[in-house]
Amino acid sequence: MLLMARALIRHAKLDLTHESLLSFVRDYQAHAPLTVAELWALPTILRLSVLEYLVCTLRGVFRQSAKEERQHNLVTDPALGVERSIRALRLLAEIGWKGFFESASVVQQILSTDPAKVYARSDFETAMHVARWWRRSRDRAVARAGRRDRRGR
Numbered sequence: 001m002l003l004m005a006r007a008l009i010r011h012a013k014l015d016l017t018h019e020s021l022l023s024f025v026r027d028y029q030a031h032a033p034l035t036v037a038e039l040w041a042l043p044t045i046l047r048l049s050v051l052e053y054l055v056c057t058l059r060g061v062f063r064q065s066a067k068e069e070r071q072h073n074l075v076t077d078p079a080l081g082v083e084r085s086i087r088a089l090r091l092l093a094e095i096g097w098k099g100f101f102e103s104a105s106v107v108q109q110i111l112s113t114d115p116a117k118v119y120a121r122s123d124f125e126t127a128m129h130v131a132r133w134w135r136r137s138r139d140r141a142v143a144r145a146g147r148r149d150r151r152g153r
Contacts (some may be wrong), residue, residue, distance in 0.1 A: 001038055004028060005049040014053065014084035016091050018100070021046075025104045033106040036132050043097050047089065054085035098124070107131045 008024045009016075025034070025042070034042075061078045102108050108131060111119045119130060 001041055001045045002049065005042070005045040006052075008046070009049045009053060009088075014050070014081065014088050016088045018091070018095055021095070022100065022103055029104070029106055034104075035135060036105065036107065036128060039101050039105055040097075043092055043095070047092050050085050050088045050092070054082065057081040057085065105131065107135050110134070 008021070011024065012020050025039075028034070057078050111131060111134060114120065122130065
């Protein structure tokens with residue numbers, strides 16, 4: 001997760017928007033779907049990545065070490081790096097993460113196709129419990145299928 005968050009920060013050069021976050025997460029999940037826990041950890045991990053960048057930028061400014069600044073800065077102007085870091089932290093604080101989760105979760109999208117609409121009518125806690133159960137069940141089925149394939153059955 002930390003590597004994904006750092007890649008997102010690097011890709012956006014800290015110029016984050018709700019839409020760019022959602023787009024990046026959806027694109028990432030086209031190759032490797034995130035678990036419910038990973039999606040819920042995303043806001044914290046993104047904050048950590050932004051703070052890491054901010055610390056490196058400030059360290060470079062105060063030490064005036066051109067080598068270190070070049071290694072860590074995504075933008076050439078340290079003042080712009082600090083500004084973008086603060087704006088990114090503000091954005092991360094303002095995002096409605098429950099709605100983000102519902103938009104980004106592959107499991108959520110699959111379960112929302114329930115023809116009886118039982119999942120859609122459930123409260124949030126129940127829906128999250130079902131999503132975790134569905135993901136674990138699917139992972140176990142895939143693991144069993146893999147074991148059968150290796151045995152030649």
